[in-house]
Amino acid sequence: MDEPAFALRDATVGIVGLGLMGGSLALALSERKACKRIVAVERNAATRAQALERNIVAQAGADLALVAQADVVVLATPVRTILDQLPLLGRTAHSGTIVMDLGSTKREIVEAMQALPEYLEPIGGHPMCGKESAGWDAADGSLFGNAAFVLTPLARTAAGTVAFTSELVVTLGARPLVLDASRHDRIVAAASHLPFALASALVTTANDRARADELVFALAASGFRDVSRLAASDTTMMGDVLLTNSRNVADAIRDCTRHLSALADLIERQDEAGLLSELDAAAVRRRSLFR
């Protein structure tokens, strides 16, 4: 199957979890009238009511069985919830259904997808975008605009499924990037999970000091604000992310603490040349990014 068996515009899309990611997906598809209909599985009754009332989804319920109607199921729950839901989905989804997820780590999810019945079409997905605010209220149909969107096919995934999900990604305004799940997890450990760990440790360090001096946070300006922003992220989601990518994340944190210790040594030794060489290399690199 090199061509998709059906087109997105004719498909019923089942979204599991109307949080920041799932809610933004529902909004993006609905605003673009990109698919036939959306059915949503969401445990929060108020969120379901709003999504129905605003005609974003055609049907909504708390039971995963609702995805039996879907041609494409997108799991948009925290990573370990996705790992729990995948086996249940195998007993619910109809033959030929594309099963995708939006989890931030991919290796464990792709392994769990491997165990799905043969008549399902699994593929991992990870949009490289986010906000520190979580939940339906933060959802935004333009969240995926211009973002890289990683797709991690399994060996069993049909070429047509890769083509279909790539088209879906392009429809959302994002750029599809097909990657091996293990490579994805190694990369995001440094590019995404490490920044979160640094933000959290910065707040913990400053908070310790604030116990001895109440002015610590009074002197925290835009630099502290930007570096610490991610610490306010949804910790349930981030805990899952870190624990399902533990080896890579621990390695990235330890590499970074070595660089930090080296900086502390250079500063303590008043080694100006050594310090400036480290800082300059990072400054030049950073200025070349995000133009």
Next chain:
Amino acid sequence: MDEPAFALRDATVGIVGLGLMGGSLALALSERKACKRIVAVERNAATRAQALERNIVAQAGADLALVAQADVVVLATPVRTILDQLPLLGRTAHSGTIVMDLGSTKREIVEAMQALPEYLEPIGGHPMCGKESAGWDAADGSLFGNAAFVLTPLARTAAGTVAFTSELVVTLGARPLVLDASRHDRIVAAASHLPFALASALVTTANDRARADELVFALAASGFRDVSRLAASDTTMMGDVLLTNSRNVADAIRDCTRHLSALADLIERQDEAGLLSELDAAAVRRRSLFR
């Protein structure tokens, strides 16, 4: 002398260095017509020409001797340049001149101010604001708006000088905060210098990994962008800052690496309860800041 000997509106203000900070000060005073005139010492001829042409300063030159005209001198150069300029200033400024600086560390500067002739009125200053872009082109008259602005008087500083500089700070739209120089340096090590070190070490870590996998920066999204932003700061300025606050900065970095190592251990041990307890404490604290 509990009252200032002169008013800001009658004063000639000498600004040494028309970079981001000095240039923003010149613009802020000039836009508000807050003082009688501004004279500037700046080594870049093009910057001097622009400041004169746009009528921001009345006079500009490369020689520090120009500040002989000033009633208030503000040193807005990197910290170690300030340390070099202070003794020269002692031979140039006229009696009763208020000598202030905008350096990011205060203990060494205040110690050097202690050696100024008795007929000068020194006080340290540090506006808690900034940008990662440096220089005259980045200067902005609204830079100080709403920022905390630390003033560090010496034992010898007259009450009238504290009152005068507090009024200057309020005129800039900032909030004066009178602090001991050593306490200032301890606080900013955690609130400002540590965030810079984390940003720089993050870029170094990611850059190492980018040598093995060219997609590392392709997957760097808004989280990485925010945490790494400060790494692009002016490294000459930041090198001075770190090296003139070395003990405090090294301590803050080492405290933070201990917290990071603790996170790596919890992640590696799959200690979910321990990990969430650390992350939640930081998340709650961060959400309470910057409302």
